Amino acid sequence: MFVTVLFVVFAAIALGSAIGVVISRNPVHSALWLVGTLLAIAGFFVLQKAYLLSAVQVIVYASAIVVLFLFVIMLLGVDREESLGDPLRIQRPLAIGLGLIGFVLLVGIMGNRWATGAQTVTGPLRGGSGGNVEHVARALFTTYLWPFELTSALLVVGVVGGVALARRSNAEEEEAA
């Protein structure tokens, strides 16, 4: 019963904050609403006993990524209010209609049989020695070792690309000076 109450609370926070992200005029407010959604999803992870992921969610998403968003908003000064009026009048009703259709399809496709198939194909989730962290780590460093190492290459490419894109070239600096 307690778990159900927590689920409803987290669901309300997640969905309410998500709507807040979409309808806030000010991008800073959107970023702060986003924190609400991300924390509620971390709560969902705890409810499903995915403890490692909930910690990673809070550390990486709710702090690092949101700080990056806020930093860019501050850097660019684009925090002025945006008029939500739309040049294309049909766009908004169309988007909401398409979103509803998408939701109905997502729910309808799966019907009542949400998850079928063999259990525990790639590795056990519980049992044996150790908790959630050990189980995820064992899978990550054995079965998924190669993709895991590849992500480091992806992150290096991301860092180098970010620096290269955001850096002022010398010519531009002289122009500005």
Add this chain to the structure above:
Amino acid sequence: MTPTATWYLVVAALLFSIGAVGMLVRRNVIVMFMCVELMLNAVNLSFVAFSTQLEDVGGQVSVFFVLVVAAAEVAIGLALIVAVFRRRRSGATADDIAELRG
């Protein structure tokens, strides 16, 4: 009555739809990025729900990889927005970037 995987999947579907509608409706590129994050998080939630349902660790590992890709995507995307904004002082909305089409 405890929450089953179905409950989580319905919440994830709702969250994904909200993100998709936001992506279509908003014109501020940074807010559009946040909507992408919403959709990625909805997918993460369904990954974990399936992982719990099937007692399989693979779903949680997938979430880990999605997180890494999302972090790289945000870093590059925001650098792109900074680059666009530097060229066009007037702003970096979707309408400004529409000039990119040939």
